[in-house]
Amino acid sequence: MDKNQFEKQALAHLSRGNNEKALEIYARLLRADPRDRRVRQKLADLYNKTGRPDEAEKHYREVARLYEEDGNFRASISVLTQLRRMKPRDPELIGLLGEAYHNANKPIEAEKLLEQAVNALAGSQPEKAANFITSLLRYRHNDMALKIKQAELLESAKKTKAAYAAYREIIEELRRRGQLMEIGRIAVAALRLQPNADDLLQDAAEAALAQDDPPTALRYLQQAFQKNPRDARTLGLLARSFEATESPVKARHVLTQLASVLSSKGDHAGRLSALQRAAVHGNPEALQAEIDRAQVAVTAAAFRLYELESAAPGDEAELRVCTRAEVFIRYGFPDRARPELEAALAGAPKSTALLAVAAEVAAAQEDIDLALKWSKSLLGTVPTGERARVELRLAVLEGKDPADIKVSEPEPEPDDMMDDDDDLLDDELLDDAPVAPAVDDLDDLDEDLLDDDLLDDEPLDAAPAAFKAPQELDDPFAGDDEDEDDAPRSAGLLDDVFKGGTFAESDPAQFADSTELHDPAEDDRARGLLRLGLPDEARIQVAGRDDLTAVSLRALTCDRGEEQSSLRRLRDVFDEKGVSDPGAPEALYAMCILNARLNKPKLALRFLDLLDRQSPGWREREVKECRLALESLLE
Secondary structure: OOHHHHHHHHHHHHHOOOOHHHHHHHHHHHHHOOHHHHHHHHHHHHHHHHOOOOHHHHHHHHHHHHHHHHOOOHHHHHHHHHHHHHHOHHHHHHHHHHHHHHOOOOOOHHHHHHHHHHHHHHHOOHHHHHHHHHHHHOOOOOOHHHHHHHHHHHHHOOOOOHHHHHHHHHHHOOOOOOOHHHHHHHHHHHHHOOOOOOOHHHHHHHHHHHHHOHHHHHHHHHHHHOOOOOOOOOHHHHHHHHHHHHHHHHHHHHHHHHHHHHHHOOOOOHHHHHHHHHOOOOOOOOHHHHHHHHHHHHHHHHHHHHHHHHHHHHHHHHHEEEEEHHHHHHHOHHHHHHHHHHHHHHHHOOHHHHHHHHHHHHHOOOHHHHHHHHHHHHOOOHHHHHHHHHHHHHHHHOOOOOHHHOOOOOOOOHOOOOOOOOOOOOOOHOOOOOOOOOOOOOHHOOOHHOOOHOOOOOOOOOOOOOHOOOOOOOOOOOOOOOOOOOOOOOOOOOOHOOOOOOOOOOOOOHHHHHHHHHOHHHHHHHHEEEHOHHHHHHHHOOOOHHHHHHHHHHHHOOOOOOHHHHHHHHHHHHHHHOOOOOHHHHHHHHHHHEEEOOOOOOHHHHHHHHHHHHOOOOHHHHHHHHHHHHHHHHH
């Protein structure tokens, strides 16, 4: 058909006022080409002019959609604005116009219109309001109240699956922010949608404990426990609840069960912590042997093959590959280390340093078969005296309890043959070591553990000496170790393997070239990234270094809840290096900050005082601002 000829006819009808004839011609043209924006808009204008707004609206909406599809957002805005004049109170049109302004890169107009649409639609059309909130969150991505409102609107619209997913995202974000009490409120809301979700029951219980409400926590935990009595998180929260309600017998029973569960999962550090807490609640002697075994397991599980003396890099190329691989392992990106490492191994397949790191990269990727393959390759390359440590690592990778492992004893050196009367490892220590009574099976858990008398008073043993109020000391290092673990460590069980040391020890001199010769700008960049709230990027700046300045800056990148352990590690390095080290001021300042994060402003001020005495004028303005802030916390 000749479109021009037909359109001339339509225009002729319009000039004579014959709108209906013109409508028929434009409708025929549109049927021939439904994507013709100009013809469709002419048709919409005629419908509007002839008093048929519904037909006009349908075509205007389609024209706007086609313009947006083409990327012609300004044209889309023009059509939607014309349509809005026809229906000024239509909230959906307001939202669509807001979307068009967003696509046209006009954020101020877009945000205003989207907010109007959400408020107008919330009562009558909650699902559409929730959809526009998704667009509005592009401008208010940290607005937690808006995210909660979206979840509530989806719930109101009976969109159960979408609402539950929204609540779960909110909970995870609140957890990252450390807003534990808010998590409880959202978890309770999400439980309306999925009443038996284990993680929500646990979240609600944890929030109740944070609010010092153990009875409420126990109600949630009772449901979670009945569903899965071997869930480690449920048992941990249950133990905390019993401790909070001063029920030591029940707390001790649950903690021993928790230790058993964690042991089966290979979480030796968690197992040790649970056993030590259980011992606090009475009869510690009965658990001491099991605690000793757990301590041995923790030490063994912490060992990595690249800590072997013989695994020190032999040249600069190996040093670079190994250091980068260790950094990637430490920060959870072992896959990034693998290509470079495999290329290096192709050129030096018998390198002890490369084999050791390759085994640990595979282990970090949970590729246990490959980790075992590389580890076994080391047995032929390491000295005889280090084979026992490799065997232990092999056993840990195979999932065995390190405390049960019998390692092959290294052959004594000829000069030392039977010269020393003190045997490094008496066979009886391994063969006849006392074993703690087996932890009661879960089937033995008292049936009334979670019944109505949960909160009944129980006789409480005298508080152990370790729980006495700490003394106020002048030494700035004296007040920040309330949580130190004073339990005795097992001695002698693996002395032949470690020769008096521990798995974690390594000679800093091995990496002197990579840690001491660094660009000072790295430290400035790390400080700047910390101020910008980018701890992961700050870690990369000081990765692979063990000088005191780098250790201090790395300590400040710790996640929420890890301040105490970071402070301990920093204290250990500071004690070793001493106040004469060039990085001592940075360390004192970092210890001040970490104590402040632990809500210990008085102790933080002590470190600041020591910093002023040792290095007067060091970063004067920063120290002054920190002091003023700490003093305000003490007012």
